[in-house]
Amino acid sequence: MNKPTNSVRKLALDLLVRIGDQGGYSHLLIDQILKKHHLDARDGALLTEIVYGTMQRKLTLEYDLTSFINTKKKMDNWVKWLVYLSFYQMKYLDKVPDHAIIHEAVEIAKYKGHKGIANFVNGILRAAQRNGLPDYQFINDPIERISIETSHPYWLVNRWVKQYGFDITEEMCQTNITHKKMSIRTQPLRITRDQLIEQFQKDGIKASASNFSQQGIVIEKGNVLKHKSFHEALFTIQDESSMLVAEMMELAGGMQVLDACSAPGGKATHIAEKMHDNGSVYAYDLHEKKAQLVNVKAKELGLTTIRATQSDARLLQEKHAEGTFDRILIDAPCSGLGVLRSKPDIKYNKSEEDIVKLSTIQLEILDHVKPLLKSDGKLIYSTCTVDKEENENVIKTFLENNRDVEVDPHFFEELPEQLKESMGQSPFGVQIFPQDINSDGFFITRLKRHS
The missing domain is CATH 3.40.50.150 (Vaccinia Virus protein VP39)
Known part of the structure; x- marks a missing residue:
């Protein structure tokens, strides 16, 4: 059997265990792994997507898992994370076919555990592929529904509803599981905002002026971290x-x-x-x-x-x-x-x-x-x-x-x-x-x- 030691999903699993169970900081650990394993841009983006996405949706994925197992069944934490990251890809990513996700999860389960665990993981993922994942609209308690659907702890949703009402809370929780565009702040003593936007446009980066700061630029498309202006410290990344x-x-x-x-x-x-x-x-x-x-x-x-x-x-x-x-x-x-x-x-x-x-x-x-x-x-x-x-x-x-x-x-x-x-x-x-x-x-x- 080929050891999936440095596969993107194996690295993602290791990171999720360190972040989810050992209290590591996601942004720091992902950065370390990207540098250590010299991943190319595509693999680096996939690793980041899987780790952030799985962490972002953890409570949702946990709820999904309860549809396929007896909740009293003991599972090693790494096995749970392996199922979560597989569910995440099957549910939210559309570029990788389910059979490839399931195959790699089974290989990782064999490598980290044994054939019994691999069969167990395979059974859950095949059932999810066959039957689909649960519909949260049938959850009766509206606080619990938001909690599960948007993966925010129940106490937090409940607290925000008391402070701001149901509608603001639901919209906030839904927003929290979406991607956010990067924004940067021009160093105006070195370059004007218009000059920097012009540089970006010439180099195929789509950017627009912020409405909230005279120095701010919102990056619509493209990677400014690889642009020469980043290495020349012409801007700072800032929300x-x-x-x-x-x-x-x-x-x-x-x-x-x-x-x-x-x-x-x-x-x-x-x-x-x-x-x-x-x-x-x-x-x-x-x-x-x-x-x-x-x-x-x-x-x-x-x-x-x-x-x-x-x-x-x-x-x-x-x-x-x-x-x-x-x-x-x-x-x-x-x-x-x-x-x-x-x-x-x-x-x-x-x-x-x-x-x-x-x-x-x-x-x-x-x-x-x-x-x-x-x-x-x-x-x-x-x-x-x-x-x-x-x-x-x-x-x-x-x-x-x-x-x-x-x-x-x-x-x-x-x-x-x-x-x-x-x-x-x-x-x-x-x-x-x-x-x-x-x-x-x-x-x-x-x-x-x-x-």
Whole structure:
């Protein structure tokens, strides 16, 4: 028997076990495997699709499996993942015929297990091929139906329905299992957005200007990571929601700016670019290695105003005097429930307890950092999550405890047109849902300190 040691599906199975059962980070592990095994573009794309797709649909595939086995039957975890990734290909990918998917799954089962396991896997997959996979419309509980159909944990769907209602939640969950277009941010001190789009078009990459950032470009088709402009650091990969943070900071050259939770540096470098690299950006992160990533990113982009060092944001009064900064950004540590399209494993690893703990930390950071803001200075609070407890409720509590701060009334006037009528708008800021602008879920607000 040929050993399928380095086959794409064998590598995908190994990755899924490491991510799904051992807590590895999907984006980091996939990157490592692509580099280690020197996969060509086609195999690399298939590996990425299978791993992300299977993780994204894990609860759906788990439910599908229960149609074909006795739920009390003991199965090794790797066997489950092998069935899941096979189901995923049969159900969602149309370029590979079912018989090829089944054949390779059986070969992997023989290699990793024994003939009995191979027969078991073969039986399940043949039955699925013959009978089809279940119809979720027959699930009576509407919360459970969304949970199974879109592979979001029941508690999370239930929580979002309570916070935002059924329709917004269903649309958000459906959006979270779709592909998202890549967006990038031009380095305007090196090239204009129009010049970069023109370069892309000449080289067969389809791109269009973002409506949410004067530096933003949405990639419609093509691989910009292989384009010369990427190696020349003419742009940064950044989601459009994330770009909106610096766009809403009312920045100008010569300002003193604090980025309290900075790594990996996308927002700090955007801030420096919008200030025309004139002024000072003090960037901090809890971890030394991550803080250094910010310095590396700044150097790549040719930005000299950023100074990134390690510190807990709750200790920054030890480093700076009161009233030092014109602008402060708190891109707070959060549950990450707005970025599930890019990091699907997050939704299976978070709990309601995590959200409560994070909201406490977020409030502590706000309370500690506020005195560093000048009178009439502005503080931007953002997260990449869609939970009221980490967003609206944190800001509401902070304002109740700090009467010298208010939500800047001009903030709402300056929002992009598409977000001015957003269902996520509240007196405390704007909640961007993934479906609003086909981007990551994000919360942004701008606070002003009275003189």
